[in-house]
Amino acid sequence: MARSWTRLHEFLGRPPGPVTYEMVTEAVQRKLGESDDLDWKEFLPAPSPVKGEWNEFAKDVAAMANTRGGLLIYGVSDDIRMVGIDLAKADDKQLGQWLRVHLQPTVSGVSYLKLPATDGTGKDILVVDIPASEVAPHFLYGWQQKDKDRTTFNAPFRHRDDTYYMPEHQIALAYRERFTRQTAAEAALDQHVRHVTDLVLGESKTPAAWLVIAARPTRPIPRMVPALSRSAAQFVMHQSTKRAESLLASAVPMPRLRVPQVFHDLLDNDPRRGLRRWVDTNMLVPSRPTRRRGVLVELHHDGTVVAAVDLSHSALPEPQAEGTMPVATPVLTSAVFETVALVHEHQLALRMDAPIELRAALGTPRAGLFHFTPVVLGHSRPEIAEWARQPSTVQPAHSDLAPFADDQALIASATELAEGLLHQFGLEIPF
Template structure:
């Protein structure tokens, strides 16, 4: 192999390692942020991060607030289409998380736009916590509380519930949001994606919750591990809804299969 070809391969692997390290940093930082919001009790959080495999062109302007608002709006529309194509009865998943829990009011962050119902004590409410970040470099990060009001009050014995239908919606909405953000930045690069369920150090086990005849209940005979592995994926360039839906399903099943559950038909 010629010397210039070896150099090209080395550069490619170096960029790949740097991209994976950057994704890990985003996941760890976001995990620290949201776990501090639920310090009073064990809470399961879905953390999603997507990052472009190549830098966006220098000629592309930084996203403005109107652009970020449009990305969030279009992401919610696309997520609805993806869920309708993936689940026979998507209404069983409940309302979409981002449009239901956030008001599409992104505010400035560190080289990013942030929309969330967390971190402002004066505005705190008894609703499920959600965080989304649209970074200027194309990175997208989301976090969703998977334990909020998971079971009726007569089930205090379940310390760390994980609501399966909220997890499904959260992953599909995050994939759609990442795709829309990439399009808004005129990038044709693939996106590396990670999704993981995190909690703070505890002796509690992740306990899957499903709908049993329309009533939330602990999934019978489902595994209850204390740790879940990261699910990895890639958003292909020029992806249509079928491809995006397949990626979202792969990520979702990568998490659900670790507790012995399948995606609903």
Template sequence: MARSWTRLHEHLGHRPGPLTFDMVAAAVTDKLAESDDLDWKEKLPSFAPKPGIWNEFAKDVAAMANTRGGLLVYGVSDQIDLVGVDLVSADKKQMLSAVRNGIQPYVSGVDFIELPAPGGSGPDILVVDIPPSEMAPHFQYGWEQKDKDRVTFNAPFRVNDDTFYMTEHQVARAYQERFARRATADTLLKDRLAEVTEVVMSESEDSHAWLVVATLLTRPVPQLVPAPTRSEAAEILRQSTVSAARIGGARPAVLSNRLADDVRVGLRRWIGSNFLVPDRRSRGRGALIELHHDGSVVVCVDVSTHLAAGDDTAVDTLVLRTVAQEALVLADLHRLHRAPDTAVEITATVATTSTGRRLVPFDYDWGRMEVVEGTRRPKRLLPSSSELAPNADGEALRECAREVASGLLHQFGMEPAAD
């Protein structure tokens, strides 16, 4: 899936959105110079085998993936003139084959954007969008002639408009950075959970339990991408209400009933809540959402029920399942706005202020909310995690939400009710 923020967006001062023919033409008119994330190409790549010659397309893809991603724009000369290419001749299947067979590990997310000239008069443009890779370093495999044929490989990377090959210590550092990215992402997701849990616990009574869902993009949003505006954040929340209702079936909405369009500014985030502002506190179930500028999302909802559970805390499992689905829809829409080409990691837990109270699951039985018989009553639940793919549809969203909710409900020893 194509990225919504590129070198061309930055140069032209555009907000995140699809790449267009007019954007490329404007950059060419401005004679925008090549850089580590932009490479003008006059002709389409050739795949005819030539002794001693690397596959240039695979090299270019690997180099950009190893750096910070970028665009290969076919149809622009070295003098930065718009000369165009024949889109019919663009063998995208062969290009993907070169990526699959010539680069290890595989570079995922490479996208082809055909940009026909307005009016069909030519010249046309082909853009290959290469995302920055969390799996770097990528090695380009090939063969060369020296005394005799031999297979070899290198890890290319870009510096400004030139391509170089990593030395041993650069390869070692690239691996260290890969492992560090993974550790940093895990830590950030845990910190998001801990941070918001502390907030809701300070506002919670002993008999209350909160579902806390935190999501994180697997690939960071580029720093120069403009922060979402208040109106954009409110629109994402509104769209999530519509989308959640569409895929949620007969379930009554939870977030939309409590947050409406009240979105307020926070620290590098937009916040919607019905309990954080004292004079706007509403009765009933507390809810909180955070749309972070880095694409992460936090959703907290009081999943308690006031039905009798003795000295323990009653948990409304229907609300838990509903909010898990609404949170996934919200995270997906926020991802589409910030970085549509990346996956979303999700972690959820149930938090309560009283460690001495047990959690008792309640669900509907013939229209009445009752204790689910024969279940365990734990004092705490371990986090449940999943991942949402970049191209997730409604069914994928439902399945991912079900996986997250099931990971929590299974700890009560119960199977979630069928949707």
């Protein structure tokens, strides 16, 4: 999937969105120079004349993936003139095959954007968009004649407008950065879950089990991308309500899950400013106490989404024995689907092109002193699932979401999260 924020957007002052032919022509007219994330190419990549020979296209892709991503734009000369290429000869399947054959590991997420001329010149353009790799360094191997006819195995990278090869210490640093990124991403999700769990438990008047879900993009949004306005945040909430209803209608066979949508029914779609985020909640305002189920939603400017829902509120008609912590499983399922829909709509609004990692956890005060007790919908009213397990702790559930996912992918992600929690009770999703 092509990225929505590139060197062209920054140079031209354009908002996030797809690269267009007009953007390329304007950048050429204004003589935008090459850089570590932009390379003008006059001719389309040519196949290697000898099997196993060094592949220049694979080298260029690996170099940008090993650096911070970028654009290879074919049809523009080195002196930055629009010359065009023959789009009929632009075979993205063959280009992808070269990457799989010549790179280890292969670079994923590369997109090929064919841009026919819109100005009547017939000078078509091919844009190859390479994202910054999460699994760098990528090595290029093959027989290289200029290297005394021997097979080489190097990790290229971009420095300004040129390509070099990593020395040993830089390769070691690249691997260390990869593992550090993965550790940092895990720590960031943990931090969001812990912070919101502590916040909502501190606001609870009585002990309750809280569902907390955190979703975070694997690549942060550039700081120059403008944050959502309040009206845009409201639109995201509104669209996510419709999306969640559609997802549940597709996922749940008749009879439908007899639980109202949590966010739609309990929030007023009145997000207020927070610390680099929009916050919508029916708690935290002493002058406006609520007797309804507690709900908190945060839309962070960096693409993170956090949601928390009280699963114990009115879960059972009568108080239960001490140490019992009721968990309304239908509410859990509905809230998971609504959160996944919210993450998706937030992703679209910010035009995020990075995968999203999601984590769902159950929090309760004084862990170990309560047993999570699953509550299901009986024939007439909620009832404890006597046949289910009642653990004192529940492990977090994980899922991920590709950029611009379709409804089936959203349903799969929500199902994975919900099942990850419910299966620890020995329960299926209560559809």
